[in-house]
Amino acid sequence: MTEANPEFMRMAIALASEGASTGQGGPFGAVIVKNGEIVATGNNRVTSTNDPTAHAEVVAIRAACNILQSWQLTGCELYTSCEPCPMCLGAIYWARPDRVYYASDRFDAAAIGFDDEFIYQEINCALPDRKIPTSQFMREEGLAVFKEWSEKTDKIEY
């Protein structure tokens, strides 16, 4: 494991600034590094691409996985200008890089109007208390597909 490298964080922050000032989306940037070399970068593009999932980390993870031709970021480090929101934290856990560094945090993001901290709160709410009403429905039929999966002999696990 290497030490945090200010150069990569400075680049993530510069991407955040550039993406916001050119109207691509919110002020967020990310850089993915492997063996001291940049694999891919990303900045928030939600509003310019009509894609609510186009956060800096997700954009960078998708680009890095495409370049590495892998759904795993083993051996990589992710630098992001702000603490990952729950969506991006989930994406990170599915991509499994070795390490994550962030600069500003969810509370700083909340202070300029972003929902990151709100979503962290919602995740721990019981279903009846969620702001987006959510309910379980037809579990038995859903389980049938999981049984198929568990019996599938040629499945690729991730």
Added chain:
Amino acid sequence: MTEANPEFMRMAIALASEGASTGQGGPFGAVIVKNGEIVATGNNRVTSTNDPTAHAEVVAIRAACNILQSWQLTGCELYTSCEPCPMCLGAIYWARPDRVYYASDRFDAAAIGFDDEFIYQEINCALPDRKIPTSQFMREEGLAVFKEWSEKTDKIEY
């Protein structure tokens, strides 16, 4: 708000089964509905597209937003064959549909080897206890970009 419609959930489950049996990815499917009509569907494509973010809900949300040319799913309902993982729950909260229905849940997914429940646990871990080491770094430089954003007069908020 309409009642949950078994037809849409049955379709989400069928997409899960079909996607898994054709080797596209894990056994997960999703359907997005607006005014009783299907806007877009999705199934898990993680392993076939080398995209760890290509979960059924994310695929469906990206497709629906592209069709509606909006980063918001106002007036839409999302049917998903399994409880959204934290990444997908985050994506849902950023897309803001009116309602979510799911069939099987995070514990059912854990029982067939998926990390959903593990990631829910990690989200509530303090940074030093996280399985993917994560640390804050250069917060002051990160905050400078947020200050630029808060002073930007032509920003598009989301």
